[in-house]
Amino acid sequence: MAQERVGVPRSSTPGIVSPAIPGRMASLLLSVLYQFDQTQWLTAEELFAHQARQLRLLFSHAARTVPFYGRRFAEAGVDPEAEVTRSTLERLPILRRADLQAAGEAITTTTLPRSHGKMHQIETAGSTGPALRLSGTEVTKVLWRACVIREHLWHGRDLGGRLAAIRWTRQGVAMPPEGAHGDSWGPASGAVYPTGPAALLNVISELPDQAAWLTKEAPDYLISLPSNLMALAGHCIARGIRLPQLKQVMSVGEPVNDQTRRLVREAWGVPLKDSYNSEEAGYLAIQCPLHDVHHIQCENVFVEVVDEEGRACGPGEVGRVVVTPLHNFATPLVRYDLGDYAEVGAPCACGRGLPVLTRILGRRRNRLRLPGGAAVFPDFGDHRAYQAIANAVQRLRFVQRSIDEIECLMTVSAPLVPEQEEQLRALVLRNLGHPFRVTFTSLDEMPPGPRGKSEVFMSEVAG
Numbered sequence: 097m098a099q100e101r102v103g104v105p106r107s108s109t110p111g112i113v114s115p116a117i118p119g120r121m122a123s124l125l126l127s128v129l130y131q132f133d134q135t136q137w138l139t140a141e142e143l144f145a146h147q148a149r150q151l152r153l154l155f156s157h158a159a160r161t162v163p164f165y166g167r168r169f170a171e172a173g174v175d176p177e178a179e180v181t182r183s184t185l186e187r188l189p190i191l192r193r194a195d196l197q198a199a200g201e202a203i204t205t206t207t208l209p210r211s212h213g214k215m216h217q218i219e220t221a222g223s224t225g226p227a228l229r230l231s232g233t234e235v236t237k238v239l240w241r242a243c244v245i246r247e248h249l250w251h252g253r254d255l256g257g258r259l260a261a262i263r264w265t266r267q268g269v270a271m272p273p274e275g276a277h278g279d280s281w282g283p284a285s286g287a288v289y290p291t292g293p294a295a296l297l298n299v300i301s302e303l304p305d306q307a308a309w310l311t312k313e314a315p316d317y318l319i320s321l322p323s324n325l326m327a328l329a330g331h332c333i334a335r336g337i338r339l340p341q342l343k344q345v346m347s348v349g350e351p352v353n354d355q356t357r358r359l360v361r362e363a364w365g366v367p368l369k370d371s372y373n374s375e376e377a378g379y380l381a382i383q384c385p386l387h388d389v390h391h392i393q394c395e396n397v398f399v400e401v402v403d404e405e406g407r408a409c410g411p412g413e414v415g416r417v418v419v420t421p422l423h424n425f426a427t428p429l430v431r432y433d434l435g436d437y438a439e440v441g442a443p444c445a446c447g448r449g450l451p452v453l454t455r456i457l458g459r460r461r462n463r464l465r466l467p468g469g470a471a472v473f474p475d476f477g478d479h480r481a482y483q484a485i486a487n488a489v490q491r492l493r494f495v496q497r498s499i500d501e502i503e504c505l506m507t508v509s510a511p512l513v514p515e516q517e518e519q520l521r522a523l524v525l526r527n528l529g530h531p532f533r534v535t536f537t538s539l540d541e542m543p544p545g546p547r548g549k550s551e552v553f554m555s556e557v558a559g
């Protein structure tokens with residue numbers, strides 16, 4: 097942690113402030129962070145050796161105490177007690193969401209070691225099929241929180257600053273004009289450091305309400321979903337709304353693209369820092385402190401990126417993200433296909449051995465189907481180009497209804513005239529480079545997806 101700006105931890109021992117003698121959770125987090133500080137500089141092979149030792153313990157536990165895995169290891173002909181190598185992993189089948197749904201209770205351990213603490217439920221909000229019911233433990237909670245703090249340290253954040261979050265929350269909660277307020281950044285940073293205050297606004301709030309709330313809150317840091325940041329930054333640029341206090345924008349929950357980074361910088365003159373996590377596996381990757389790529393969080397999870405045949409992708413290749421959380425002994429997930437696609441990167445110039453993802457691209461349904469049979473992650477271009485044609489355009493979403501038809505859903509502050517629709521259509525076609533039939537539908541409100549996520553593009557074409 098030496099090179100990052102960091103405050104003095106909160107001491108929980110009366111009469112002692114420096115060095116702090118922290119309480120139990122803070123001590124656990126600091127001890128894990130101390131190790132993270134060293135492991136990040138190991139080579140990729142050294143990191144894999146650490147993971148392999150942990151995987152061996154996980155596999156042994158899973159095969160002994162989780163009925164589903166007892167069968168699965170036997171069927172794959174893999175000895176769960178043996179040393180773990182890359183070829184062991186390749187022999188284990190990839191686990192899909194449907195497998196977990198079908199297995200029901202059989203994916204949960206019958207015997208959680210006492211040292212892993214209490215189990216807690218993790219609800220995963222699936223957009224297809226019923227939610228998965230997985231469990232985490234105190235150990236997975238510590239790893240999650242340590243990664244949260246690692247992200248703050250990597251990006252040199254002043255934890256004494258004001259944090260504003262515009263995120264998904266329950267209906268009717270944290271609504272404008274006030275939102276909701278707390279006196280700490282949350283259970284991760286707040287457990288270790290005396291942080292500044294935090295404020296929360298529901299992501300379903302209208303853009304003018306969000307901008308007014310941010311102006312009033314004057315945060316040092318803003319966290320939100322990329323789709324919301326793109327629309328909000330566009331809104332602020334068009335109206336000259338600056339947030340002079342703001343130092344950084346953080347994004348999470350959806351793929352972030354270069355346009356969003358550019359818009360954020362143009363709107364408020366600050367960089368965007370992204371992280372990639374999932375309910376099932378915790379922190380998967382955090383943006384490098386120096387470059388716009390993500391470092392896989394090898395200390396928390398074993399991540400593979402594989403092609404359609406299950407082979408490991410190399411630098412520059414796009415494949416499916418398959419994860420094995422290293423410490424979840426309650427509901428072990430072994431080679432679980434998260435449903436996301438990502439692009440593998442070459443080792444990072446910053447010197448960290450943590451492997452690189454250059455882009456996180458979204459899910460299978462976010463791929464555009466082309467009549468020739470190909471599937472690509474489409475680029476619909478800069479949000480502002482749409483607003484330049486029609487200033488009334490607020491939020492945009494594109495849905496591929498059939499192999500040759502795209503519907504553009506939009507919220508608008510005033511109806512569009514036919515000439516504007518024509519120009520918008522031409523822009524969509526230029527961006528996609530294919531003569532789709534493009535239709536427009538104006539909505540009063542863009543319906544939010546699960547947990548407030550808003551997919552800029554979704555295809556309804558199977559394949």
Ligand SMILES: [Zn+2]
Nearest residue numbers: 384444446448
């Ligand atoms: Zn790096």
